[in-house]
Amino acid sequence: MDDLDTRLLKLTQDGIPFVHSPFAMIAEELGITEEEVVRRIEKLQENGFIRRFGASIGHRAIGITANAMCTWNVPDELVEEVGAVMAGFSEVTHCYERPRYPDWPYNLFTMVHSYTKEDCEYVASEISRATGITDYQLLYSVREFKKTGVRL
Numbered sequence: 001m002d003d004l005d006t007r008l009l010k011l012t013q014d015g016i017p018f019v020h021s022p023f024a025m026i027a028e029e030l031g032i033t034e035e036e037v038v039r040r041i042e043k044l045q046e047n048g049f050i051r052r053f054g055a056s057i058g059h060r061a062i063g064i065t066a067n068a069m070c071t072w073n074v075p076d077e078l079v080e081e082v083g084a085v086m087a088g089f090s091e092v093t094h095c096y097e098r099p100r101y102p103d104w105p106y107n108l109f110t111m112v113h114s115y116t117k118e119d120c121e122y123v124a125s126e127i128s129r130a131t132g133i134t135d136y137q138l139l140y141s142v143r144e145f146k147k148t149g150v151r152l
Contacts, residue, residue, distance in 0.1 A: 071106035073135035
């Protein structure tokens with residue numbers, strides 16, 4: 001990755017224009033061709049600097065307002081296996097292992113977004129059934145103050 005790639009990432013990290021030729025403005029700003037912009041984005045993906053390049057939907061704006069962080073108490077020796085099963089659910093958008101604390105036994109966290117709390121509870125029960133993990137809590141979002149991806 002060179003300085004031009006870094007500039008490209010900074011120019012695209014907050015989105016690209018919704019126009020016929022979205023890379024034309026970026027190419028002009030960088031002093032390269034549109035083809036070079038596309039080639040560099042593809043190379044950044046191939047090398048793992050960009051995991052995906054796609055649209056980000058404002059889920060709250062389209063009515064997906066039941067957002068549950070499901071916290072799971074998974075035996076440490078099963079974290080890899082159970083985490084893979086949980087991550088395999090299409091309804092799960094994030095799946096992380098986090099440290100336990102003396103007053104917080106939960107070590108795996110999955111995020112589920114849906115239209116209703118009942119839908120989130122159903123998904124959690126299906127995950128529980130699939131993994132055999134029955135000690136879990138659902139923490140629902142009340143209000144979103146900020147949501148962005150990582151910035152350079």
